[in-house]
Amino acid sequence: MALNSPLIHDPSKLGASPTFVSMENLSKTYPNGTIALQDVNLSIQEGEFLCFVGPSGCGKSTIFKMITGLAKPSSGKLDVFGTTPKEARKQSDIAFVFQDHTLLPWSTVEANVRLPLELRGVDKKTQKDEAQRVLELVGLKDYMKVLPRQLSGGMKMRVSIARALISRPKLLLMDEPFGALDEITRQTLQMELLNIWQQDKSMTVLFVTHNVFESVFLSTSVVVMTPRPGKISARLDIPVPFPRDESFRTTAQFSDLVREVSAALEH
């Protein structure tokens, strides 16, 4: 993993990027009458690392489901890469990472990671080369032939991230990926994820978390949501240039930003 990545993500330059995902007055009511989201307006640009924070049930996962076309908006407009979510999904440019790593227990690390390419009929040599590339990125190239049960929780999550990255997604959706990990592993993986993202100029990341510290450490902006029905109550820029490293966590600016996001959550 390259730790000294070049400065490629400068929040002040994001304004010049094209809109990647756009939500206009987006609402979602489930068939049982639950209003999960109401009038959400959000414009996401290429190269952003956006964190969503909010209380449980505020509709964060529903936003992800709609972006991927797994749930339909009840009203409003949602564009993904300038087209409908369904069309965008066909382009295979969206990848996911969930809290539950969802690895196949009987398959090796390499086979798990290759799976998205195998399903798309990509030739075996490319599958192998790409698996090597992404497992190197997450620091697991020596574990290719190992089964998931032989790995720690943090390593399983790294495999899950590698599997998402193998398709070279334009958009990476992460739904509380580190929520089940202990604090030390969690912070290590935050740094590793940031290092990977800092190397790839083209990837946009949307990351759901309940952890305010995590949201400030990782993101270009934090989107704060209200309790159900979910609305966006604030979007706070994190004006700290990249690459960031561990020392960011101990700065006064970090504490100030954490306070700011926490205050926005309380309103």
Ligand SMILES: Nc1ncnc2c1ncn2[C@@H]1O[C@H](COP(=O)(O)OP(=O)(O)OP(=O)(O)O)[C@@H](O)[C@H]1O
């Ligand atoms: N298929 C469904 N049918 C009915 N209600 C649903 C459905 N999926 C989600 N909901 C409800 O919609 C609301 C928003 O759910 P969602 O999972 O998007 O929230 P969330 O912010 O991701 O929650 P958490 O932080 O707990 O994961 C919740 O009240 C949930 O119970």
